[in-house]
Amino acid sequence: MVADKHEDKEWQQEKERVTEVVDEIKRKMISLQSRAKDLREDVIDIRREFWEDVTVNIEEMDDKIETEASIKQQQEFLSERERSHGQVSERLDILRRLEDKPYFGRIDFLEDGQEEEKNIYIGLASVLDKEEEDFLVYDWRAPISSMYYDYPPGPAQYDTVDGNISGEITLKRQYVIRNGDLKGMFDTGLTIGDHLLQAVLGNQASTKMKSIVSTIQREQNQIIRNEKANVLIVQGVAGSGKTSAALQRVAYLLYRYRETLTSEQIVLFSPNPLFNSYVATVLPELGEDNMQQMTFYQFLHRQLDDSFQLETPFEQMEFYLQKQADNYEARVEAMHYKASLPYKGLIDHFLERLASDGIVFRNITFRGETILTKQMIEEYFYQTEGTLAIPDRLEQVANWILHQLKQLEKEEREQDWVLEESELLEKADYVDVHKALQDESRFSEDTFDDFDREEELLRKRVVAAKLRPLRKKIKQLAFVDPLKTFRKLFTTEKVQADEIDSLPEKWEEICALTDEHLKHKYLSWEDAPGYIYFEKSLLGFDAQRAIQHLFIDEAQDYTPFQFALMKLMFPVSRMTLLGDINQAIYAHALREETLLSEKWQEKHERMELTRSYRSTAPIVEFTKSFMPKGHLIEPFERDGDTPILMEVEQQEMLIGKIMDQIEQYEQDGNETIALIGKTMEQCEQMYQQLKPYMEIELMTQEAHTFDKGIVVIPAYLAKGIEFDAVIITDASHDNFQDELERNLFYTACTRAMHHLALFSIGSPTPFMDDIPKQQYRHYKVHQIGNYGKE
Numbered sequence: 001m002v003a004d005k006h007e008d009k010e011w012q013q014e015k016e017r018v019t020e021v022v023d024e025i026k027r028k029m030i031s032l033q034s035r036a037k038d039l040r041e042d043v044i045d046i047r048r049e050f051w052e053d054v055t056v057n058i059e060e061m062d063d064k065i066e067t068e069a070s071i072k073q074q075q076e077f078l079s080e081r082e083r084s085h086g087q088v089s090e091r092l093d094i095l096r097r098l099e100d101k102p103y104f105g106r107i108d109f110l111e112d113g114q115e116e117e118k119n120i121y122i123g124l125a126s127v128l129d130k131e132e133e134d135f136l137v138y139d140w141r142a143p144i145s146s147m148y149y150d151y152p153p154g155p156a157q158y159d160t161v162d163g164n165i166s167g168e169i170t171l172k173r174q175y176v177i178r179n180g181d182l183k184g185m186f187d188t189g190l191t192i193g194d195h196l197l198q199a200v201l202g203n204q205a206s207t208k209m210k211s212i213v214s215t216i217q218r219e220q221n222q223i224i225r226n227e228k229a230n231v232l233i234v235q236g237v238a239g240s241g242k243t244s245a246a247l248q249r250v251a252y253l254l255y256r257y258r259e260t261l262t263s264e265q266i267v268l269f270s271p272n273p274l275f276n277s278y279v280a281t282v283l284p285e286l287g288e289d290n291m292q293q294m295t296f297y298q299f300l301h302r303q304l305d306d307s308f309q310l311e312t313p314f315e316q317m318e319f320y321l322q323k324q325a326d327n328y329e330a331r332v333e334a335m336h337y338k339a340s341l342p343y344k345g346l347i348d349h350f351l352e353r354l355a356s357d358g359i360v361f362r363n364i365t366f367r368g369e370t371i372l373t374k375q376m377i378e379e380y381f382y383q384t385e386g387t388l389a390i391p392d393r394l395e396q397v398a399n400w401i402l403h404q405l406k407q408l409e410k411e412e413r414e415q416d417w418v419l420e421e422s423e424l425l426e427k428a429d430y431v432d433v434h435k436a437l438q439d440e441s442r443f444s445e446d447t448f449d450d451f452d453r454e455e456e457l458l459r460k461r462v463v464a465a466k467l468r469p470l471r472k473k474i475k476q477l478a479f480v481d482p483l484k485t486f487r488k489l490f491t492t493e494k495v496q497a498d499e500i501d502s503l504p505e506k507w508e509e510i511c512a513l514t515d516e517h518l519k520h521k522y523l524s525w526e527d528a529p530g531y532i533y534f535e536k537s538l539l540g541f542d543a544q545r546a547i548q549h550l551f552i553d554e555a556q557d558y559t560p561f562q563f564a565l566m567k568l569m570f571p572v573s574r575m576t577l578l579g580d581i582n583q584a585i586y587a588h589a590l591r592e593e594t595l596l597s598e599k600w601q602e603k604h605e606r607m608e609l610t611r612s613y614r615s616t617a618p619i620v621e622f623t624k625s626f627m628p629k630g631h632l633i634e635p636f637e638r639d640g641d642t643p644i645l646m647e648v649e650q651q652e653m654l655i656g657k658i659m660d661q662i663e664q665y666e667q668d669g670n671e672t673i674a675l676i677g678k679t680m681e682q683c684e685q686m687y688q689q690l691k692p693y694m695e696i697e698l699m700t701q702e703a704h705t706f707d708k709g710i711v712v713i714p715a716y717l718a719k720g721i722e723f724d725a726v727i728i729t730d731a732s733h734d735n736f737q738d739e740l741e742r743n744l745f746y747t748a749c750t751r752a753m754h755h756l757a758l759f760s761i762g763s764p765t766p767f768m769d770d771i772p773k774q775q776y777r778h779y780k781v782h783q784i785g786n787y788g789k790e
């Protein structure tokens, strides 16, 4: 390590270099600012003089064409200037960041066969020297920069478009630069960043996620730069940097494919709306635009028309955790079954049968009268070519109906209602018709009776306007009733003999429950993918072909069925799935595979992250002890205090003890403190009890942001987020018991960065039996104020 002694020669050289680079950045900024100013003025001028520079002449056809060309040219000129201005502003934004911290790392690389080694300085973006020839700073995403993350000093290599380049890293150095001034530097040995990483991880939690470019770890770098996999699966333990890797990967892809890929072509599915805003600052911090971000709920919601009521995954979770409803077991069984691919198979078979019989159609009515009955439509449909796909056949039906409408339109024009309706027209419509007639007469030699012509035109307009919504609906295939058709699967449909084996035991009960829901246009969370899949298969998929990359965070919470649906909806997308099998908290995960299960891993490229960076080593040791395969989780060596278990004898003692703990955490300077409960109901109770005494916020499924301070939050909403200190408000024996609750408990505890305290009324959750006693401090409170350490 190079000591940060100011008299050291190397230190001086490095310090001077920082200043030189910052000076060059400043120079570039000045020149860009003046370019930005010119461009801005250009844009204003062009806008102001737009019509002056366009030759407007629409008298003759030739002149009209010329005018159009002139407008187009002027518009293109304007957008080119605006685009350039946008690019200059973006570059200025990046330079502003670089002015503060031009680079964070360096490697000296001696390429095989070369005499002289290259000093590669690595930062957020590239900076060229004054002559625009050599790189003063390399973008962290440049091919050569990958060696910084991949290798300790010694033999190293990297890939370029022209092939592989190998050589030796002779020096690897990290810098701490603030406000354009060198504050410290470290030469690193085997792993990069332990020094810096220690410092970064020791910081307070933030309500916004930060970028990790200066301390990306080797295994994370493999994920970020993977270009081969069509489907890349990342299994990473809690706090191993999956989300971080995903976001830096987005930035990497945007850089690597900057000619062809834009941020709108990338979608990230996040676990909850809170997470959306938590990660929203990372890409802008890296100088890139944010990708599209949504929850799977938002996505499914968009696929349905407004008349449906869609249950949220969190409502389903509450149902599951509360274990109270009469139909509890049947519904839980439905959650398992409807998550599975055999259920998709059942729907597929049903669709096959519908090709020859059974689709439910709607009557087509116009002004209260049926003009085509559902039987007529059905008859027409089932005489179309049976080998064609159903959506194509429906298209033919739609054309046929539209043809019938043309006939109807002619007839309707003569009806009395048309004239009556035309009287209701606005004055503007009359003027319009009048004008249309005048325009027509300019080209026509015929002299008609104006009055008749006007009436004819009015009638045409009235009927066309009246039929317009109907035409639109027919084009949308609204003459099919997908919901009623789907309901048949749970009511009249005879399940085929070969399907019976795959059906769940309580199938009949499930059918009754499903139909009851569907009847009221209520889609439970487990029913939504099945219904949407069915509807799209029937009416046609409007696949999102523009999307090139799909990122699914918390992928363990998606069912195989949901994944199959996504593949159909995003047919050309590459996918990056990131998750943690230990954090699978939805009911289906107990019996059905998740996307991280073995079977899926065989088919796709898979990477593993086993090191946990978020929590201190004592917290990681504590949490890994109660997870199966927990021994595979490695803590990053960051010290901290051991977790606390506070066991109170009676319910009444709980609140007081929790308040003491909060106070303690606040006094110790923790800025974000989360009280994590299992269900919303528990959280609400806790919130109501604490509210009179402190500033506290309750996070519900609608919450989009959170502020520093104290929050109460159910574990399933805290997914993906972290806090300085976490208090598990009820770790009692009865509260966390079954296997999914183990995962929920693990998820809750692993949200803690620096401190973790658990409270129980009476003995704690049986999961804690597996934790060695020395890994936590166990206090028992027998009477108020009477402590006893176990």
Ligand SMILES: Nc1ncnc2c1ncn2[C@@H]1O[C@H](COP(=O)(O)OP(=O)(O)OP(=O)(O)O)[C@@H](O)[C@H]1O
Pocket (backbone or CB within 6 Å): 197, 200, 201, 210, 212, 215, 216, 217, 220, 236, 237, 238, 239, 240, 241, 242, 243, 244, 245, 580, 613, 614, 719, 720, 721, 722, 750
């Ligand atoms: N290479 C790194 N350098 C600095 N910080 C890192 C690095 N990797 C991860 N971290 C930090 O560790 C914490 C956890 O990271 P992240 O949220 O990406 O993990 P995760 O695997 O998605 O977690 P979980 O599944 O538990 O939600 C964050 O504070 C992140 O900034």
